[in-house]
Amino acid sequence: xxxxxxxxxxxxxxxxxxxxxxxxxxxxINNLQWYRQNSGRGLVHLILxxxxxxxxxSGRLRVTLDTSKKSSSLLITASRAAxxxxxxxxxxxxxxxxxxxxxxxxxxxxxxxx
Amino acid sequence: EAGVAQSPRYKIIEKRQSVAFWCxxxxxxxxxxxxxxxxxxxxxxxxxxQNNGVVDDSQLPKDRFSAxxxxxxxxxxxxxxxxxxxxxxxxxxxxxVGWETQYFGPGTRLxxx
Numbered sequence: 001x002x003x004x005x006x007x008x009x010x011x012x013x014x015x016x017x018x019x020x021x022x023x024x025x026x027x028x029i030n031n032l033q034w035y036r037q038n039s040g041r042g043l044v045h046l047i048l049x050x051x052x053x054x055x056x057x058s059g060r061l062r063v064t065l066d067t068s069k070k071s072s073s074l075l076i077t078a079s080r081a082a083x084x085x086x087x088x089x090x091x092x093x094x095x096x097x098x099x100x101x102x103x104x105x106x107x108x109x110x111x112x113x114x
Numbered sequence: 115e116a117g118v119a120q121s122p123r124y125k126i127i128e129k130r131q132s133v134a135f136w137c138x139x140x141x142x143x144x145x146x147x148x149x150x151x152x153x154x155x156x157x158x159x160x161x162x163x164q165n166n167g168v169v170d171d172s173q174l175p176k177d178r179f180s181a182x183x184x185x186x187x188x189x190x191x192x193x194x195x196x197x198x199x200x201x202x203x204x205x206x207x208x209x210x211v212g213w214e215t216q217y218f219g220p221g222t223r224l225x226x227x
Contacts, residue, residue, distance in 0.1 A: 030213055042118075042205055042218035043157070087158050092213055101170050102216065106157030111196070 005105050006089060012111040019076040022110040023089030024069075032065055033102065034074050037086045046074070046087075079112045086110070100109050116140065118219035120206050126225045132194035135222045139187070139208030145169075146183055147216060148191050149205040157205055163189065164212065196226045 007022045025032070031050045035043040049056045049062045049072070056063045062075040076083055086109050090102040119138040130202050144165055149157035160179065161171040165186040171200050174181070178197070183189040193200055203223050207216040 035218075040223075041222045043207075043216075045217065048215055050145045057170070062135050090156075101159050101212075102157075104158070106154075106156050 006087070008108060008109040009106065010109045010111070011114065013079055015081055015112055015113075015114050016077060017079055017091045019079050019083070019110055019112070021074045021087050021110070023072045023074070023105055025072075025089075025091045025105075026070065027091075027093055029067070032063075032072050034061075034063060035088045035090060035104075036074075037088065037107070039069065039085070043094075076110075079110075081112050081114045084112045086111060117210055117218055118206055120204075120219035120222055122222055123220065124223050124225075127196055127227065128227050129198055130181065130195040131190065133224065134192045135151050135204050135206075135224075137189045137206030137219060139189070139206070140217055143208035143210055143217075144186070145209045145217055146170050146189050147207040147209075148189070150182055151203045151205055151221070153202070160191070162212070169212070186220070193224075196224075198226050200224060201226045 005024050013019050029051050031048050033048045034046040036046055037043045047058050049063050049065045060077045065072045086105050086107040088107045090104045121136050146163045148160045150160050151157040160174045161181045162169040165185040166183045179193055181191045203221040205218055205221045207218045209216045
């Protein structure tokens, strides 16, 4: 079953614009992670945010987490054509007995036009 | 630091044949994961190992899929016999411990005809 649901499913913007992707999940979590996947390749880890954190930055990436609303957002500022990829949020289900397995959403497909 | 290695990168087989995938995780990573990613969907966990023990295989179709992790390092995932719906990308990932960042290999793209 899918834990995270990303919104929108697809996003097309011009280079230099900001891109915002949202993720909603259903159960409690220990942490939430965002991954990027370029076409035909494996996933690359972007950011991990813990349940007691509200915001985290990494370069042009900003992630927020609202555990009361069970939602997270990923903001990419000043987007580049190289940011074109699928973006996934993944949660751990909140149960340490599950060993930290990740449950991924369907992903947001981002297209950045030069 | 070398990343997660997987082979083969591509595989085409006919239904009812068998196939095996290999994964070598990042050195020192205790936890290893196999995911199945069907086109247009997010990865779905098939099995998770902690060293050479299975932590979670609740979504592994055990009538046809099997996996092992010898000596707590390399791992193989096998499908026998394959079905059309097994066409997907099979991703291997590893992490130092569970609940932390997972590092993914490039995946094996399987097409079952």
